[in-house]
Amino acid sequence: MGSYKRLLLFVKPYGFTLAFGLICMIVAAAAYLIVPWLIKDVVNKVLQAKDLATLNLIVIAILAVFLVRGFATYGQTYTMQYVGQRVIIDLRETLFKHLQKLDQAYFDRRQTGVIMSNLTNDVGALQSAIVDNLIAMITEGVTLIGSLVSMIVLDWRLTLVTLIIVPVVLGIINIFGKRLRLAGHDVQGRIADITALLQETVSGMRIVRSFARENYEVKRFENVNQENFQAVMKATRLTSLLSPMVEFSAAIAVAVILWYGGYSVVKGMISAGALIAFLIYAINLSNPVKRLSQVYGNIQKAMAAGDRVFAILDTQPTVKEKADAITLPEVKGRVKFDHVSFSYDGEKNALHEMDLDIPAGSMTAIVGPSGAGKTTIANLIPRFYDVTGGTLYVDDYDVRDVTFASLRGQIGVVPQETVLFNASVKQNILYGRLDASDEEVYAAAKAANALEFIERMPLGMETIIGERGNALSGGQRQRISIARAILKDPKILILDEATSALDTESEKLVQEALDRLLKNRTAIVIAHRLSTIKDADRIVVLQQGRIEEIGTHEELMQHGGTYKHLYSIQFASKG
Ligand SMILES: Nc1ncnc2c1ncn2[C@@H]1O[C@H](COP(=O)(O)OP(=O)(O)O)[C@@H](O)[C@H]1O
Numbered sequence: 001m002g003s004y005k006r007l008l009l010f011v012k013p014y015g016f017t018l019a020f021g022l023i024c025m026i027v028a029a030a031a032y033l034i035v036p037w038l039i040k041d042v043v044n045k046v047l048q049a050k051d052l053a054t055l056n057l058i059v060i061a062i063l064a065v066f067l068v069r070g071f072a073t074y075g076q077t078y079t080m081q082y083v084g085q086r087v088i089i090d091l092r093e094t095l096f097k098h099l100q101k102l103d104q105a106y107f108d109r110r111q112t113g114v115i116m117s118n119l120t121n122d123v124g125a126l127q128s129a130i131v132d133n134l135i136a137m138i139t140e141g142v143t144l145i146g147s148l149v150s151m152i153v154l155d156w157r158l159t160l161v162t163l164i165i166v167p168v169v170l171g172i173i174n175i176f177g178k179r180l181r182l183a184g185h186d187v188q189g190r191i192a193d194i195t196a197l198l199q200e201t202v203s204g205m206r207i208v209r210s211f212a213r214e215n216y217e218v219k220r221f222e223n224v225n226q227e228n229f230q231a232v233m234k235a236t237r238l239t240s241l242l243s244p245m246v247e248f249s250a251a252i253a254v255a256v257i258l259w260y261g262g263y264s265v266v267k268g269m270i271s272a273g274a275l276i277a278f279l280i281y282a283i284n285l286s287n288p289v290k291r292l293s294q295v296y297g298n299i300q301k302a303m304a305a306g307d308r309v310f311a312i313l314d315t316q317p318t319v320k321e322k323a324d325a326i327t328l329p330e331v332k333g334r335v336k337f338d339h340v341s342f343s344y345d346g347e348k349n350a351l352h353e354m355d356l357d358i359p360a361g362s363m364t365a366i367v368g369p370s371g372a373g374k375t376t377i378a379n380l381i382p383r384f385y386d387v388t389g390g391t392l393y394v395d396d397y398d399v400r401d402v403t404f405a406s407l408r409g410q411i412g413v414v415p416q417e418t419v420l421f422n423a424s425v426k427q428n429i430l431y432g433r434l435d436a437s438d439e440e441v442y443a444a445a446k447a448a449n450a451l452e453f454i455e456r457m458p459l460g461m462e463t464i465i466g467e468r469g470n471a472l473s474g475g476q477r478q479r480i481s482i483a484r485a486i487l488k489d490p491k492i493l494i495l496d497e498a499t500s501a502l503d504t505e506s507e508k509l510v511q512e513a514l515d516r517l518l519k520n521r522t523a524i525v526i527a528h529r530l531s532t533i534k535d536a537d538r539i540v541v542l543q544q545g546r547i548e549e550i551g552t553h554e555e556l557m558q559h560g561g562t563y564k565h566l567y568s569i570q571f572a573s574k575g
């Protein structure tokens, strides 16, 4: 019920509207409850006393009652939908804002589909909990209580008889239903036995043969087959008994109530009209009982959805901005790993006490086999994750001491898999810096070798590219993402295998664009193809989270270690 209370907090701002809706519900339900009283008068005053004037009055009253009920129903549905939808909008927005704050680790651990289902299906389930269930609860609650009170007022003795006989009948039906369910389980079990035996003997036919146990197996099969038959027949006996039993029990209840009611009318304890009104209430009593028990189940289900939704809101990001975080001033671009260790799961280290000092304005290449920890290095600098040991500095600032915006605002990342949003080319480039002018966007596109193909598209810069940039080739997408980075003009740039998914032709265009992008900044280039990083100021060879070799291309070639080995393999395959 914790979730329900928290949901109520979201409903609170709309308390006034909700109250109006509740009044409408009560009016609508009450209007319905009046009808049997009018029918009582029809019987007593019109049919028996032959009073036509009252008939006119009653007809007018019935129309008036349903007119009021119509307005109230309209008001109830409209206001409840309004409140429900407002709550959902607020809740979804709160969730979305919270998701923006959660760290990368949260998204790594979850499937996109699950998070999406939380924001759509689960939130939707909560909406129906608010709207449908609240309406049902209030309306049926009022109907139930109103009917009972009316019945007591009409004839309390008859009410007492009804309230005793009906639960007894329901109880009998229930006991029967339970036995039926058990019998159903039994049938399922017997069928499973047959299947298991079949599977066993068919797949073990060679064994059966080799031991000449065919007759034994046939005997076994006859047994389970027979048991299955008996179980089915037992269930059938119960099922075929159930419906006559239910009907007969109901008939007993009706007979008792009808006998006592008729007796009361004959003895003058109650009028004929009152008995009819009473019976109408009694028959309609089953509806609210049924609906209320459904509502209970629905609320349980909705609360499970609520638990999932609130679990997201309760998740705290592990990578957090300090309360007294300072704004990182414009940096020169030095990046320093000081004994940095990192583990994704708290067990296995992806980086081991790594020391690496990258001077401002230099280009550092990182190479190494898959799983060596290259992307991990790229993840730590913009604080997608926090180091688990040591310190990571940008200029002389511990990255944990500065605000996210000021840190990430000065770091550009071009990953292997570019994400383009479902928007125009221009908007996608503008993502790098929202206040850039048109000229700047064009200049960036040009520098990224992207302008030419953009202008060949039907609407040029205004062409909408799909959510995954569908209509574009990998190289084109990559160049748009480079234009984005050029526009952002970060002091520190990280390329994580930015060209490894491209064919040689687009790689040339992309590489040219990258070379322009890399100028005048600290560049950390993670690359597969060693030919692209020969000119780096320093090349780091990473192995299992440790730096194995470090130096310029010439130095490493001379050293004759892993780098030289990798290089000669790639060179050989190229040549
Ligand atoms: N999100 C993650 N959760 C858990 N382990 C991860 C995650 N990402 C990477 N790893 C592990 O960390 C190690 C380094 O990975 P990574 O930095 O992606 O390597 P590289 O980029 O060099 O291929 C690998 O052992 C990898 O399995």
Ligand SMILES: [Mg+2]
Pocket (backbone or CB within 6 Å): 374, 375, 376
């Ligand atoms: Mg990687």
